[in-house]
Amino acid sequence: LPLRIAPVLSSAAQLVERTLYVHLHPGLNLGSGSQPRPVFIPPVVDLSTVISRLYSNAANVCGHLDVRVLLTNVHAQSAACNGNQAIPNCPFPTPQSLSHSPEVVLTDFPLQDPGQSHQVKQCLQRYTGRCYVCSPSLHSELLYPQIMKLQEKEEGLKEPEEKAKPLETYSDVVVGGTFDRLHGAHRTLLNISCLLADRRFLIGVCDQAMLKKKVLKELIQPYSLRVQKLEEFLQDVKPSLNVEIVPLDDPFGASIVDPLLQCIVVSEETRKGGEAVNKKRAENGLPALILHEIQLLKDAHHTEIEEEKISSSSLRSRLLGTLLTPPKDTSHLPPFPYVIGLTGGSGSGKSSIARQLEALGAVRIDCDKLGHEVYQPGTAAYHRVLEEFGSDLLNEDKTINRRALGKKVFGNQERLKALTDIVWPEIALLVKSIISQAREEGKQVCVVDAAVLLEASWTDMVHEVWVTVIPEEEAVTRITERDGVTKEEALRRLQSQWSNSKQVEHANVVLSTLWQPEVTRKQVLKAWDLLQKRLQKRQQAQ
Numbered sequence: 001l002p003l004r005i006a007p008v009l010s011s012a013a014q015l016v017e018r019t020l021y022v023h024l025h026p027g028l029n030l031g032s033g034s035q036p037r038p039v040f041i042p043p044v045v046d047l048s049t050v051i052s053r054l055y056s057n058a059a060n061v062c063g064h065l066d067v068r069v070l071l072t073n074v075h076a077q078s079a080a081c082n083g084n085q086a087i088p089n090c091p092f093p094t095p096q097s098l099s100h101s102p103e104v105v106l107t108d109f110p111l112q113d114p115g116q117s118h119q120v121k122q123c124l125q126r127y128t129g130r131c132y133v134c135s136p137s138l139h140s141e142l143l144y145p146q147i148m149k150l151q152e153k154e155e156g157l158k159e160p161e162e163k164a165k166p167l168e169t170y171s172d173v174v175v176g177g178t179f180d181r182l183h184g185a186h187r188t189l190l191n192i193s194c195l196l197a198d199r200r201f202l203i204g205v206c207d208q209a210m211l212k213k214k215v216l217k218e219l220i221q222p223y224s225l226r227v228q229k230l231e232e233f234l235q236d237v238k239p240s241l242n243v244e245i246v247p248l249d250d251p252f253g254a255s256i257v258d259p260l261l262q263c264i265v266v267s268e269e270t271r272k273g274g275e276a277v278n279k280k281r282a283e284n285g286l287p288a289l290i291l292h293e294i295q296l297l298k299d300a301h302h303t304e305i306e307e308e309k310i311s312s313s314s315l316r317s318r319l320l321g322t323l324l325t326p327p328k329d330t331s332h333l334p335p336f337p338y339v340i341g342l343t344g345g346s347g348s349g350k351s352s353i354a355r356q357l358e359a360l361g362a363v364r365i366d367c368d369k370l371g372h373e374v375y376q377p378g379t380a381a382y383h384r385v386l387e388e389f390g391s392d393l394l395n396e397d398k399t400i401n402r403r404a405l406g407k408k409v410f411g412n413q414e415r416l417k418a419l420t421d422i423v424w425p426e427i428a429l430l431v432k433s434i435i436s437q438a439r440e441e442g443k444q445v446c447v448v449d450a451a452v453l454l455e456a457s458w459t460d461m462v463h464e465v466w467v468t469v470i471p472e473e474e475a476v477t478r479i480t481e482r483d484g485v486t487k488e489e490a491l492r493r494l495q496s497q498w499s500n501s502k503q504v505e506h507a508n509v510v511l512s513t514l515w516q517p518e519v520t521r522k523q524v525l526k527a528w529d530l531l532q533k534r535l536q537k538r539q540q541a542q
């Protein structure tokens, strides 16, 4: 079976777009003429190996698919056969409802004779309908022709049959994690935990305090969504389990106080965490948990800044530059030039990204610079600022000392608002006039580089919002080094702006300059290429 997994998955991936449920039935005979029945298969060590391989192969050959190995028919045979009333004879007394009703059923059953095809397909459809609630127009496909060659090779590789080693199972199993955008490594962990758990599966999901140090934490899905995705997955995989999902605000959560727990599932990386749990349990007078370690999946597609294992942070970094939310309705704006509002906290590298976009062909509108222009002596804003903030702001040459003005407003919301009420309308006029000029010149894209675009509610002026983020500590370091201000001044400035998370909530595209310039360059290129594709589609639609 391990050898067949990759070809089965790659042929399946040619037919399936979204969810691939895997139902295991070793020895299922669809060609005997009699209708096969679903049976229980025992939880053996080999099964956990097959599950891990399945997910690691899936990550490489059909990464776009949401693969779920179904375990309703996995049960210790002794219990099922001993006439135990609690366990029915058939794994599916009634067909199980899955969160996505299957539309097509695929099998790797090998046909002995091509004339059998129709009968086998019908048999397969009836078998599937007994196990799961399927779409009324359930279609069936035999994957045999594609994987036949491999099977022939396999004949020579057959090992002597060994008695399968039973897998130790436990009544109550616990795991912990962030579970952001469920990926193959999560699914392996969850699937194997389901295999090990007979009664209850407790999952601690990182919340608030536990997320503070995560890379690109702003892109982590909300807690409620992560829980919803876990529930859906587990309900499909093993509906008989009592699943309890609780928020995790420290590294231990309920694992160190729950007396019923027997086993914790860990990876090589989190084994130390499991050992720490047992230390705390001992302090609390509780028995130690069995540490069941699973192998981490390797990520064949990882880049230089990503971890080798499949990880949520790598997946988050791949989202940078892509369209996270579709643009809102901007029919009130002229279609061209297409205007990108580029914003982000102070020190986040937004201006360097704006310059790269300019090099790719966009018209860059630097609002910090326009902001400085409106302080020119003699302008309306100049007089109003002096009226509001006093003439002690003046340099010897009668220009406004912006640094001194910054000291007065950053960290004082009321004073900052008094200033921005004066200057934002003036800057907005300048921005609009540059966009009009770009339209006259037939330019396709403008980038409005504005530090506080969202705070100023300038989203109406742009077609899309792009946000740059870096962690606050990194921003403070960059601001103090670049602008020669103190750490406190830098923090005050950052606190005058929306938090990264709040900005990301309003972003169509997110970028980050946290890594080497080359990494940023690739992100910007990706964002630009994807934008060009969107613009082409838009033009075709018009």
Ligand SMILES: CC(=O)SCCNC(=O)CCNC(=O)[C@H](O)C(C)(C)COP(=O)(O)OP(=O)(O)OC[C@H]1O[C@@H](n2cnc3c(N)ncnc32)[C@H](O)[C@@H]1OP(=O)(O)O
Residues within 6 Å of the ligand: 345, 346, 347, 348, 367, 368, 371, 372, 402, 403, 405, 406, 409, 416, 419, 420, 423, 424, 427, 449, 450, 451, 452, 453, 456, 458, 493, 496, 497
């Ligand atoms: C809607 C817009 O984004 S317009 C562009 C931003 N400009 C404004 O909001 C106008 C009000 N601000 C100002 O006039 C000036 O920033 C002053 C006078 C307060 C300070 O001037 P300077 O010392 O020359 O600083 P400068 O203008 O370069 O801004 C320094 C940082 O303050 C931030 N900043 C500017 N305005 C604001 C503001 N209204 N609220 C919060 N932060 C701000 C910028 O992000 C900039 O950091 P960055 O370059 O890393 O992004």
